Amino acid sequence: MPQDPDFQTLGRRTLEIERDAVSALIERIDASFSRGCALMLACKGRVVVTGMGKSGHIGGKIAATLASTGTPSFFVHPGEASHGDLGMITRQDVVIAISNSGETPEVLTILPLFKRMGAPLIAMTGKPASTLAKAADVHLDVSVEQEACPLNLAPTASTTATLAMGDALAVALLEARGFTSEDFALSHPGGALGRRLLLKIRDVMRTGDALPRVAPGTLLTGALLEMTRKGLGMTAIVKPDGVVAGLYTDGDLRRTLDQGIDVRTAKIDEVMTPGGKSVEADHLAVEAVALMEKHKISALLVKDAQGRLEGVIHMHDLLRAGVV
CATH class of the missing domain: 3.40.50.10490 (Glucose-6-phosphate isomerase like protein; domain 1)
Incomplete structure (x- = not known):
């Protein structure tokens, strides 16, 4: 040696x-x-x-x-x-x-x-x-x-x-x-790449009773209770026909307080963000990640082509699914 x-x-x-x-x-x-x-x-x-x-x-x-x-x-x-x-x-x-x-x-x-x-x-x-x-x-x-x-x-x-x-x-x-990368993912469905390239938003979004939603005209206090119950830091404001009128988040609440608005009497319509950032259920989950990162938000509404609420996707859901 x-x-x-x-x-x-x-x-x-x-x-x-x-x-x-x-x-x-x-x-x-x-x-x-x-x-x-x-x-x-x-x-x-x-x-x-x-x-x-x-x-x-x-x-x-x-x-x-x-x-x-x-x-x-x-x-x-x-x-x-x-x-x-x-x-x-x-x-x-x-x-x-x-x-x-x-x-x-x-x-x-x-x-x-x-x-x-x-x-x-x-x-x-x-x-x-x-x-x-x-x-x-x-x-x-x-x-x-x-x-x-x-x-x-x-x-x-x-x-x-x-x-x-x-x-x-x-x-x-x-x-x-x-x-293509999608073809590659089809032969690697169990890996991280497969999850990133194949998983759709509808596969991980929250639906049904897990959705935070209130009707237009709801008092802000009622919307805050809904946000607390569902634990996503936001709620959708949904019209009777299912179309999304707007979105209200924890960030909006801070802005509401900064403006001196009385949260006990204000209605959600007065303080919500009309429309709100959203995606469609058939888009890839990685697209939701990119959108959240771009706008520095942690949740997105999922709407259909007519603007009706189908679900909500949160960054925590994407983390659990291994997309992030």
């Missing part, structure tokens, strides 16, 4: 080598890359990724990235494939085989079977003259000048380059498919 190793220098050296390895790929985004993308875009089945050892770990990540960005994909271990899992692959699929040497025995063993079933093969190797590269319909060169490992043995820069090439494929296909 070296004496007093300079960990920072060693760490920087690793990143510099891996940076250079990824940068070298830019010149290799060529016609072969385009053919590979075209094969996957036209695929009527799924993109099947295979690789052994560290290449297999990278292959699993590439398959997951493809699947989450609109290209149906899964990983198959080459060792398991030759013992039954090959039945998961059909002639309508496209296969991506990863091997830095291009000579990995487990991958070469199942290579003739891909050819026999007629599934297009994309190879990602560091050896363009290898058996796997020559057998492929498309070869993507992910070779590196050196590994970050000082022994030039442990897959480091080579796996980073392969992962980056996989990302390049996934993002190119994402763009070609017109994949």
Whole structure:
């Protein structure tokens, strides 16, 4: 073990080598890359990724990235494939085989079977003259000048380059498919992103008896009691036909007191804010967050197209739903 190793220098050296390895790929985004993308875009089945050892770990990540960005994909271990899992692959699929040497025995063993079933093969190797590269319909060169490992043995820069090439494929296909943030959220409904992009205001707004509301002509004292009961720091003023006439909040109460208005005799119509900030129930919950932040308020009325009150949404509701 070296004496007093300079960990920072060693760490920087690793990143510099891996940076250079990824940068070298830019010149290799060529016609072969385009053919590979075209094969996957036209695929009527799924993109099947295979690789052994560290290449297999990278292959699993590439398959997951493809699947989450609109290209149906899964990983198959080459060792398991030759013992039954090959039945998961059909002639309508496209296969991506990863091997830095291009000579990995487990991958070469199942290579003739891909050819026999007629599934297009994309190879990602560091050896363009290898058996796997020559057998492929498309070869993507992910070779590196050196590994970050000082022994030039442990897959480091080579796996980073392969992962980056996989990302390049996934993002190119994402763009070609017109994949949107909403599409991404549909495949991630359990995460924070899914909640932010899929949750509608109607899913979290308060309705029914939880709505603070009073009729026009109500004494201000009555409106304050309603605000206290419902605990939202505001109340809507609603006409008999359900249309919102205005809004009264804790902030309005402070302004009322500053103006010296007698809260015991004043009617809500005299002190309310006509209309009030509002959203529609079918809008995304994140839009409500943006509106609240813009106007520095903590609650919004939810109205239909005719201006009738449908609900109220409060910042606390959005926090509980994980939107904020």
